[in-house]
Amino acid sequence: MASGAVSGAGATGDAGLKAVARTKVRARNVSVFYGPKQALFDISLDMPEKTVTALIGPSGCGKSTFLRSINRMNDTIEGCRVEGEIDIDGEDINDRSIDPVLLRARVGMVFQKPNPFPKSIFDNVAYGARIHGLASTKKEMEAIVESSLERAGLWNEVKDRLNQPGTGLSGGQQQRLVIARAIAVNPEIILMDEPCSALDPIATAKIEELIDELRLNYCIVIVTHSMAQAARVSQQTAFFHMGKLVETGDTELIFTNPRDTRTQDYITGRFG
Amino acid sequence: MSDGNLSYPGAEKSRRLRRRYREEVRFRSYGVAAILFAITSLCVLLISIATEAVSAFTRHDLSLELFIDPGVVDPSGERDPETIRANVSAFSDLIRGELRERFPEAAEDRDLRRQLARMVSTLSAEELAARVAQSPELVGTTIRITAPLADRIDLYLKGLVTGQSVLDGVGSVDVSRTSEAVDLRSQGGFAEAYRSLADRLAEEADGRKQLARVSEAAIARVDERFEALQSDRTELTSMDAGSLAEMVRQSIAIEGQDLSALSLAAGRAEASGDVQPFRTLLGSEFTKRADEATREADELLERGDAFQKKALEAEARGEPNAETRRIQARTAYLAGDRRMVDASRLEEIARSVPNLDIGALSAVASLVTSRPLTSLGRVVASGNEEALLPAVIEINQAEIVAAEAAVADQVARISGVEARVEALKSVSPGRAEALADEGLSAARSKLRRLERDLAVLQATRDRLAPPVPSVGPSVDTPASTPAAVAIASGSPDATTEPAESLRDPEEFLKAEAEAQLGLDLGGSIAAAYALGRFEGGAPGAEADLRALMTARLDRELEEVRTDKARLERKRARDLKAATDLLSVASNPSAGIVLDEFSPTVLIEIAGGVVKAKQVSENQVIGQELIPLGAAGAVAAGSWSIREILVPEADRLVTDHQIVWADQLMKGGDIVRRPNTSLLTHADSTYPELAGLAAGLAGSFWIMLVTLILSLPVGVMAAIYLEEFAPRNWVTDFIEVNINNLAAVPSIVFGLLGAAVFINFFDLPRSSPLVGGLVLSLITLPTIIIATRAALGAVPPSIREGALAVGASLPQTVFHHVLPLAAPGVLTGAIIGLARALGETAPLLLIGMVAFVADPPESMLDSATALPVLVYKWSSGAERAWQPMTSAAIIILLIFMFAMNALAVYLRRRLERRW
Numbered sequence A: 001m002a003s004g005a006v007s008g009a010g011a012t013g014d015a016g017l018k019a020v021a022r023t024k025v026r027a028r029n030v031s032v033f034y035g036p037k038q039a040l041f042d043i044s045l046d047m048p049e050k051t052v053t054a055l056i057g058p059s060g061c062g063k064s065t066f067l068r069s070i071n072r073m074n075d076t077i078e079g080c081r082v083e084g085e086i087d088i089d090g091e092d093i094n095d096r097s098i099d100p101v102l103l104r105a106r107v108g109m110v111f112q113k114p115n116p117f118p119k120s121i122f123d124n125v126a127y128g129a130r131i132h133g134l135a136s137t138k139k140e141m142e143a144i145v146e147s148s149l150e151r152a153g154l155w156n157e158v159k160d161r162l163n164q165p166g167t168g169l170s171g172g173q174q175q176r177l178v179i180a181r182a183i184a185v186n187p188e189i190i191l192m193d194e195p196c197s198a199l200d201p202i203a204t205a206k207i208e209e210l211i212d213e214l215r216l217n218y219c220i221v222i223v224t225h226s227m228a229q230a231a232r233v234s235q236q237t238a239f240f241h242m243g244k245l246v247e248t249g250d251t252e253l254i255f256t257n258p259r260d261t262r263t264q265d266y267i268t269g270r271f272g
Numbered sequence B: 001m002s003d004g005n006l007s008y009p010g011a012e013k014s015r016r017l018r019r020r021y022r023e024e025v026r027f028r029s030y031g032v033a034a035i036l037f038a039i040t041s042l043c044v045l046l047i048s049i050a051t052e053a054v055s056a057f058t059r060h061d062l063s064l065e066l067f068i069d070p071g072v073v074d075p076s077g078e079r080d081p082e083t084i085r086a087n088v089s090a091f092s093d094l095i096r097g098e099l100r101e102r103f104p105e106a107a108e109d110r111d112l113r114r115q116l117a118r119m120v121s122t123l124s125a126e127e128l129a130a131r132v133a134q135s136p137e138l139v140g141t142t143i144r145i146t147a148p149l150a151d152r153i154d155l156y157l158k159g160l161v162t163g164q165s166v167l168d169g170v171g172s173v174d175v176s177r178t179s180e181a182v183d184l185r186s187q188g189g190f191a192e193a194y195r196s197l198a199d200r201l202a203e204e205a206d207g208r209k210q211l212a213r214v215s216e217a218a219i220a221r222v223d224e225r226f227e228a229l230q231s232d233r234t235e236l237t238s239m240d241a242g243s244l245a246e247m248v249r250q251s252i253a254i255e256g257q258d259l260s261a262l263s264l265a266a267g268r269a270e271a272s273g274d275v276q277p278f279r280t281l282l283g284s285e286f287t288k289r290a291d292e293a294t295r296e297a298d299e300l301l302e303r304g305d306a307f308q309k310k311a312l313e314a315e316a317r318g319e320p321n322a323e324t325r326r327i328q329a330r331t332a333y334l335a336g337d338r339r340m341v342d343a344s345r346l347e348e349i350a351r352s353v354p355n356l357d358i359g360a361l362s363a364v365a366s367l368v369t370s371r372p373l374t375s376l377g378r379v380v381a382s383g384n385e386e387a388l389l390p391a392v393i394e395i396n397q398a399e400i401v402a403a404e405a406a407v408a409d410q411v412a413r414i415s416g417v418e419a420r421v422e423a424l425k426s427v428s429p430g431r432a433e434a435l436a437d438e439g440l441s442a443a444r445s446k447l448r449r450l451e452r453d454l455a456v457l458q459a460t461r462d463r464l465a466p467p468v469p470s471v472g473p474s475v476d477t478p479a480s481t482p483a484a485v486a487i488a489s490g491s492p493d494a495t496t497e498p499a500e501s502l503r504d505p506e507e508f509l510k511a512e513a514e515a516q517l518g519l520d521l522g523g524s525i526a527a528a529y530a531l532g533r534f535e536g537g538a539p540g541a542e543a544d545l546r547a548l549m550t551a552r553l554d555r556e557l558e559e560v561r562t563d564k565a566r567l568e569r570k571r572a573r574d575l576k577a578a579t580d581l582l583s584v585a586s587n588p589s590a591g592i593v594l595d596e597f598s599p600t601v602l603i604e605i606a607g608g609v610v611k612a613k614q615v616s617e618n619q620v621i622g623q624e625l626i627p628l629g630a631a632g633a634v635a636a637g638s639w640s641i642r643e644i645l646v647p648e649a650d651r652l653v654t655d656h657q658i659v660w661a662d663q664l665m666k667g668g669d670i671v672r673r674p675n676t677s678l679l680t681h682a683d684s685t686y687p688e689l690a691g692l693a694a695g696l697a698g699s700f701w702i703m704l705v706t707l708i709l710s711l712p713v714g715v716m717a718a719i720y721l722e723e724f725a726p727r728n729w730v731t732d733f734i735e736v737n738i739n740n741l742a743a744v745p746s747i748v749f750g751l752l753g754a755a756v757f758i759n760f761f762d763l764p765r766s767s768p769l770v771g772g773l774v775l776s777l778i779t780l781p782t783i784i785i786a787t788r789a790a791l792g793a794v795p796p797s798i799r800e801g802a803l804a805v806g807a808s809l810p811q812t813v814f815h816h817v818l819p820l821a822a823p824g825v826l827t828g829a830i831i832g833l834a835r836a837l838g839e840t841a842p843l844l845l846i847g848m849v850a851f852v853a854d855p856p857e858s859m860l861d862s863a864t865a866l867p868v869l870v871y872k873w874s875s876g877a878e879r880a881w882q883p884m885t886s887a888a889i890i891i892l893l894i895f896m897f898a899m900n901a902l903a904v905y906l907r908r909r910l911e912r913r914w
């Protein structure tokens, strides 16, 4: 019954978004197990290009787990197993021919707590580009760093202190630094796991602004606990509950007219 | 919120609060107490070491103006540096000559000259020779030298040899000289010195009295025992036969031996004529012994085989220990073959036992008891001639029988050996030869000894009983036994040797009997035999038994008596000494005579020093150590008395040396300066020459090897285990065992190192390479554990961040995790190395304890290490080693603290916050 609801929701969602952009990431029947425990059940979700997809749901429902299976970060967790199919541009990322390291260069990730490397601001941004050999000269590298910081909206604030440690920045700046670090390797998709939960409202507003700009070039998937944030930054929303995808669709539609009572309860703050 | 608080009853709440505060205070005070305890112990330890060490960091040198006499130093006039350098004894002569000039009083006396010469270290002449050899132009000039003083003089000047006290000398003194002594008189001027000495005498007298009291207590105990024995003895004479037998039985049981059972059975058989029990017992005894011998022989031969095999293997491999193995094999074979012969001989006897009559059985039994079975009682106890002679004859006969049996047995053994040699010839010619060489000759010489004993006994028999026929039959009785037959064929000429050692036969035998009583397990064989005879109902056996027991008691009484006499003499000696001491101490006018066991009293007066020989309140008679000026009156205040507390006999510095050293010190000729040789010299057998240079170099090399080996290996292993290895039972097992390894006592690694690196890989013993290898084993677990902990402490967000930008696992580890863990890794490594620096036991086991005269120059030279030097010096006998040891400990600690400080510094430097 639940799967019927999901596929139905998917169908309407697809119909609503097809006009906007083509699907970038396509998840089909994804189940994730932590050892014997199943954390996700048969998730099927399409995440279109140049769109922000918000994953919402109560704590422990599997949002992060789903997010992490998109860049195969789950591989690093002992005993974690992913079933089902996830395609990026039609290519199965769990295929044996796919190198997870290269995949992660295409799929950037931003975490809940800002985690800049304990190196200089410059090195933080340059690190990814350096290990992937994106710049052959110092000039090119500087250009990459500058443009990344620029796009992350941090350039003006840090351009005079590039050699100072990234850990010396404020929380919001650190989070933007991390976003710049992710952008620097030219990803196609950016995954954000509650990027603003450790930040104050002003910093949050800056990040949200940034997400809105980044949307023009990237496919963004964001996990958030803030309904308001989901409503503000995303175009598509997926509601997870106890490891299942309950409902997905156009953000506006979900927030104004949820079809499932659980979604409605969650949005209106009755549980979660 | 305040609502919630108010809902608790107020009293309850404050009680809880108070309890919580109390708990916090208690916990904090525990912590403070623990810290204080740790700090105090550490301080006490460090301060005690440091105070002891201080004296080793400086040393006293003698500063002299010396004319480098060309005639002495370089008689050839060639100024050849090598010849000059080699001519150490000439420089030694120069220094001695200079000293003798300063103290002319030493010149006449050989012993004094030696004492004076020994004030400077042997090193000083060598140093001077080296200096002059370097610039030969110094020959013929006068130069200032500093000669290190001998260690004991140095210690004396540092106040480590003896305490001193300055005593009041009041009033003026009249100085007069007799032919060989100085006489100092002063009305009451020496009262304090006298009192100090008298107090000491009184103390000593107390000590002697104490000893006398101890002797007294011992005498009381001896008296008690004496009385107990005496009453036993009185009881014995009136005791009825039954309880006498019971008493003997108990005394035998107390000394419980298989041999007693045998003797008992022999006695019964002899008295009652029922031989069977004795026969059975004897048979089983020999069977038992034969079995034992067989088993031992088998073991030995097996061991021989094992050694033989090893010898062949070693030979095949061309190892040098093949010869040792062969000798071991040969020894084992020889012992085994001999034991084999024993076994067959014992079996033979066991087989023959059922056919023997009582006489032959006794003879055979004497082979086991190794003395004849007789009741010696009559001989020992008898006071009258008539009773003695028959008893003496009886014992003589028994001894002859026993000796004949021994000879016969030995003859049989020799033929057994010969048979074995024949048998072995076909199996193993080598073993046959060894047995023929050594086994036969030993057996033959034993036979000769036994024959000589027999001859002596036979000569005694002839002297005791000139009417041959009366003794003949009893001696001939055993002639029908195998023993006597064997003796007849074995050594026909044994009796021809004259027994000149024979004294009065009765005295001789009586003494012999007494000796046997003493030897024979306290007389239990004789007692058992006598008891057996009594039980068998032999006539006169009861009297024998009683006499025997009486004799035993008498012996004990005699022992107690001599003991008591000795104790009483000692007590009397102590008491007399105490009275003598006290009488001297309580007679101020007589004066106390000082010897080398008394403290030395020195009187500095009239520009000289007098050593007191006799001290009373008003007069000191003494000997001039430094000549005095003119005789006559010396004013009050211009003289002084000094007491050197440790007696001259108890120290290595003589009174003369003390006075000379003081004199030189006063004249400013002795300078105290830093003891640089502690760092620049290698080890030496003289404490004043010994230094840590070799140990420092050795420790440096060892640490280098350890660092090079254990740091990369340990860090890589830890990285693999922590970051790359899958989590499964194999890695769990490895992890547990690394922790176990860290807990293994270091001496075990030493043993392992000796076995593997030295014996198996044949690396040079006591080389820094081996030391470093062994210490690497010890530091590896520490480094692995520390590194893993440091890696584990790096937050996972850093790893995730790196992985998320597409870094591979190795990139993540080496670019991000390891740099963050570096401070922890380095700290762990340095602490591990510091521990290794202080390790002694494993280094001793790989041979680093050997004396090393030069610092090692490579990893393969013989070396020693700092902690090993500490260990060696700490066992040095001379007093001077103690400060040296402490100094070495301090230097070792300085290095360890420096390393730990480096660890802290690096940690601070490298630590980055995230």
Ligand SMILES: Nc1ncnc2c1ncn2[C@@H]1O[C@H](COP(=O)(O)OP(=O)(O)OP(=O)(O)O)[C@@H](O)[C@H]1O
Pocket: A034, A039, A057, A058, A059, A060, A061, A062, A063, A064, A065, A066, A077
């Ligand atoms: N490493 C892990 N090992 C075992 N179980 C895990 C692990 N990580 C997550 N889980 C379990 O998987 C389920 C989903 O977890 P997940 O972290 O995806 O939830 P979430 O929706 O992100 O929650 P939140 O909003 O609190 O972050 C939870 O029940 C959680 O207990």
Ligand SMILES: [Mg+2]
Pocket: A063, A064, A065, A193
């Ligand atoms: Mg989450």
